[in-house]
Amino acid sequence: MSTSESLGGAPVQYTREGRSGRICINNPPVNALGQAVRQGVLEALQEALEDKAVDVIVMVAAGRTFIAGADIREFGKPPQPPLLASVITALEASHKPIIAVLHGTALGGGLEVALGCHWRIALEGTRVGLPEVKLGLLPGAGGTQRLPRLTGIDMALDMMTSGRFVDADEARRHGIVDEVVAAEDPQAVARLAAEQWLAGEIAPRLISELSPPAHAQDVLERYRRQLRRDVPYLFSPFRCVEAVEAATQRSFADGVAYERELFRQCMDSPQRAGMIHHFFAIRDTHKVPGTKTNERLTTLGLIGHHPLFGTLASLAEKAGVTLVDPEADDASCHSVQACLVAPDIGTDRYRRLRGVMPQVPLWIDVAAPDARWRRDSDIALVLPPHAAEPRVCELVDRTGHATHVQVLANTLRRLKRQVVVTRGRSVISALDTALRHVLNDDAEAQAAAWLANGWDLSPWLATESADAIERAEGQGAEACRTLDHAWQQAALQISTAGLVHRDSDIDVLGIQAFGYPAHLGGPSFRVLSGAGF
Incomplete structure (x- = not known):
C-alpha cells in the first residue's frame, strides 16, 4: 500500500x-x-x-x-x-x-x-x-x-x-x-x-x-x-x-x-538582501490589488508596425492567443477583444478605426517613454528606451478600469512579458527623466566608473574601454553616489505621487528597464534599507 x-x-x-x-x-x-x-x-x-x-x-x-x-x-x-x-x-x-x-x-x-x-x-x-x-x-x-x-x-x-x-x-x-x-x-x-x-x-x-x-x-x-x-x-x-x-x-x-x-x-x-528582494519583487508586478481574475484575452488586434508585435507573434500560438490585423482582415474585427496601437498610427487613422470597431472595449497605446499620448486610449503600454526586444513592459492604467488592466496583464504574461502595472502616469517616463538629468556634460567621464560598479548605462552613453574603466576606479564611489541619489529621489517622488501599487515595482523597472544594479535591490529598496543619500 x-x-x-x-x-x-x-x-x-x-x-x-x-x-x-x-x-x-x-x-x-x-x-x-x-x-x-x-x-x-x-x-x-x-x-x-x-x-x-x-x-x-x-x-x-x-x-x-x-x-x-x-x-x-x-x-x-x-x-x-x-x-x-x-x-x-x-x-x-x-x-x-x-x-x-x-x-x-x-x-x-x-x-x-x-x-x-x-x-x-x-x-x-x-x-x-x-x-x-x-x-x-x-x-x-x-x-x-x-x-x-x-x-x-x-x-x-x-x-x-x-x-x-x-x-x-x-x-x-x-x-x-x-x-x-x-x-x-x-x-x-x-x-x-x-x-x-x-x-x-x-x-x-x-x-x-x-x-x-x-x-x-x-x-x-x-x-x-x-x-x-x-x-x-x-x-x-x-x-x-x-x-x-x-x-x-x-x-x-x-x-x-x-x-x-x-x-x-x-x-x-547586503548584496544577498538586494538580490533576494529583486527575486521576490518580480513575482507580483502584474497584479492589480483588489482584482482576482485569472481571465486572459484570446484575440488581440495589432494596428500599425512595431518591433514588439513581431516578438509577440512568435509566442502567440503556444500562448493560445490569436493575433490579427483588423485593417487587413475585416472579418476578424468582430472577434478582437483588445487593440494594441503602434506609434506610427496618426490621430485621424486611430479615430477612424475606433469608429469602425466600437465593440472593442480595450484600446492600448504602445508608446516610448518620451512619447505624447494623444489618443483617448484606456491603457498605455510603455516600453523601455533603447531596448530592441524588451521583456519588461509597463501598463499604465489611465481610466481606472482595474479589471481590464488585469486581464491584459495576464495575457502579456502568457506572452512571456514581465508586466508592471502602474496608474495615472508612466513610471518608466519618470525614471527616464531622472536619469537624463544626471547624464549631463560630465557623464561621459563618469560612465566608466558607473560601469565598473554595475550600472549599465551603455544604451545612453558611449561604451568605455577597459583602460577607461581602470582609470575610473578612484572616482567610482562619488560618481555612483550621485547616480544613486538621483534614482532614490525619483523613487520617493513616484511613490508619493501614488503611481505604483507596490514600491518594489519601481525597483523592478529600474533594474530591468534601466540597468540599475540588481545587487543593490533597486532605488526604492535602497531608501527603505537606509542606504540614504
Whole structure:
C-alpha cells in the first residue's frame, strides 16, 4: 500500500516494492526543500534503512520536476533543523545504495541532494544547475566540494559563477549524472534503476571519497580575471572561486566547513538582501490589488508596425492567443477583444478605426517613454528606451478600469512579458527623466566608473574601454553616489505621487528597464534599507 495514503499527503513518502525502497518527494509545485521535506527525507531514509527487506533505495520526485531548489518562503528567516547539509550527509552515509532519478530540473539544493546520492540517472530534457550566485549566495550544502570532484574545477566554476543550467547530455559528459534515459515517467525509471542495481549493472560510489580535483592555478586565475573584468562589484562569485580552490587543497570535511563559512559571509552581505528582494519583487508586478481574475484575452488586434508585435507573434500560438490585423482582415474585427496601437498610427487613422470597431472595449497605446499620448486610449503600454526586444513592459492604467488592466496583464504574461502595472502616469517616463538629468556634460567621464560598479548605462552613453574603466576606479564611489541619489529621489517622488501599487515595482523597472544594479535591490529598496543619500 502506498504510504501517501496513510500519511495524508505528506511531502515525502516511503514505499517498498520487492527489494527496493522508494523515497518520493511530493511537495508541489516544484518540490522545494522546505523544513517538512528535509525532515521527511530523513525519516523516510531511516525507515528504508530499518526495512530488512530492502537492499537498494531509489529517490524520485512526483510532479513535473525533481527538486527545483530551496523553499523561497524560508528566505530571510532563521534556518530550521534539519539543515540541508545534514540531510545530504545522512544520504551519502547510507549503507544501502541510493539512486537518484532526476527529471525536469535539479537546481541548487536539489542538485546537491542528488550529489549526495550514490548514482544519478536523468531523464532526457532534465536540466541541472547551481544558480545560487544569482541570489548573492553560493552552494552551501557541499556542492562546492562534491561537484568539482566529478567535473574538475573548470566546469564547476563555470556553473557556479554563472549560475547557468546544464542539460542532461552535457551533465552526462561531465560526470554530473551517470546515465541519461529516453523516458517520460520517472517512477518507472526508478523501478528500472532498482532492477539494474539488483542485477549488478550499477556500481554506486561516494563522491566525498573521490580524489580531490587537481589544483589548476591557471584555471583559478582565469576565472578571477574574468570576474574582475565582468562583475568586479559582486561578492559571491569570488567566494565561489575560493570554495572550489579549497576543494583542491583541503580534506572533504575541511572543505565543507570552509564552504559553510563562505556561505555565512554571503548571507551577511547586503548584496544577498538586494538580490533576494529583486527575486521576490518580480513575482507580483502584474497584479492589480483588489482584482482576482485569472481571465486572459484570446484575440488581440495589432494596428500599425512595431518591433514588439513581431516578438509577440512568435509566442502567440503556444500562448493560445490569436493575433490579427483588423485593417487587413475585416472579418476578424468582430472577434478582437483588445487593440494594441503602434506609434506610427496618426490621430485621424486611430479615430477612424475606433469608429469602425466600437465593440472593442480595450484600446492600448504602445508608446516610448518620451512619447505624447494623444489618443483617448484606456491603457498605455510603455516600453523601455533603447531596448530592441524588451521583456519588461509597463501598463499604465489611465481610466481606472482595474479589471481590464488585469486581464491584459495576464495575457502579456502568457506572452512571456514581465508586466508592471502602474496608474495615472508612466513610471518608466519618470525614471527616464531622472536619469537624463544626471547624464549631463560630465557623464561621459563618469560612465566608466558607473560601469565598473554595475550600472549599465551603455544604451545612453558611449561604451568605455577597459583602460577607461581602470582609470575610473578612484572616482567610482562619488560618481555612483550621485547616480544613486538621483534614482532614490525619483523613487520617493513616484511613490508619493501614488503611481505604483507596490514600491518594489519601481525597483523592478529600474533594474530591468534601466540597468540599475540588481545587487543593490533597486532605488526604492535602497531608501527603505537606509542606504540614504
